Amino acid sequence: MxxxxxxxxxxxxxxxxxxxxxxxxxxxxxxxxxxxxxxxxxxxxxxxxxxxxxxxxxxxxxxxxxxxxxxxxxxxxxxxxxxxxxxxxxxxxxxxxxxxxxxxxxxxxxxxxxxxxxxxxxxxxxPAHAEVGRVDVSGGTLKITARLHGASLPDGAEVLLRPRQGEATVRSLRPLVAEDSRSFSFTVADETLDPGIWDLFVRPAPGAPMIRVARLLDDVADRKRVFVYPGATAGKIVVRPYYTVDNDLSLEVKQAG
The missing domain is CATH 2.60.40 (Immunoglobulin-like)
Structure with missing residues (x-):
């Protein structure tokens, strides 16, 4: 049949x-x-x-x-x-x-x-979503642009790099926020990140819930094998952005060489 x-x-x-x-x-x-x-x-x-x-x-x-x-x-x-x-x-x-x-x-x-x-x-x-735009890898730096949906970014917003496992400290980055209070960008150039997987979030204001950084708003259901990026070498580590099975953006950190 x-x-x-x-x-x-x-x-x-x-x-x-x-x-x-x-x-x-x-x-x-x-x-x-x-x-x-x-x-x-x-x-x-x-x-x-x-x-x-x-x-x-x-x-x-x-x-x-x-x-x-x-x-x-x-x-x-x-x-x-x-x-x-x-x-x-x-x-x-x-x-x-x-x-x-x-x-x-x-x-x-x-x-x-x-x-x-x-x-x-x-x-x-x-509840809210940070949609990834461009992911640029240049030398030892990684620049990511995104736009927030369902919330805005007043003064005090931060991007958080949270280790998926282990006891490494959550890292905080100050995003560059556009005049519309929704579009933003941030740069990762930290030579001290521990090896492992780091998940990316944006927190609109102190104490506000964290919003996962992801790419969801198009026709691609599974990005992991479609969008593959090179790594940025920062000192003794290589930081490679990648999409998870849920289309969330994360960072894979490995020792260089």
Missing amino acids: TTPRVGCAVDSEGRITFALAAGPGHELLLRLRPKKGQPEETLHVLDLDPVGEGRTQAVLGPDPVLAEGRWDVYLLDGSERTRLRPGPRDLRALIDGHLRERRGPLAVRVPYVTEDGYLAVRTWLR
Whole structure:
């Protein structure tokens, strides 16, 4: 039996329209992929409406907001479910998503093809977000530009480098903030960072919650293997920026040579 395929199109408001050939009584199921060893808990079912010539469609509107994670897509026939292969995907509305102003909480959805060839939807849900723009590596310095969505940067804002493991001290950098109080940049040129992984955050004001620095607002669901940067050599260490599996920006620090 041929596995059915489902096409999808995304608009600028985040609405996703799914289209496939299906008979009466079928529904579309989105399943939040559970963590390894954990039970399945979160499902979202969409009605499939006929649109003529044996075709049906289901619309996932901006509401409800989906939990952050990866949602697998199935055709539901009563209690039977069939995981769906991807058809055409129209993601043009997402390409320039980083250019549009966003309010918090920020909800992002990107349909993508899994490594084993099925359709899934990657989602992010964050109170506020710092969207990475340029990442420039030059000699011993690393310069990163970003823009804040869902918050602003008054006086006292800081960028934080937090070690993922170990007991190294969190490092604080003073960002250069633009007149709009949202766009900012910062430079990493610290020769004393301990080897390991350092995660990047921005704190808008003293005592405010930390906001993860990431790149979410376009059509790339998994950046880690697509955007690969060289390292900046600072003294006896090499600092290489990279995107995590969640598209967050982090730094890998190693001994030079």
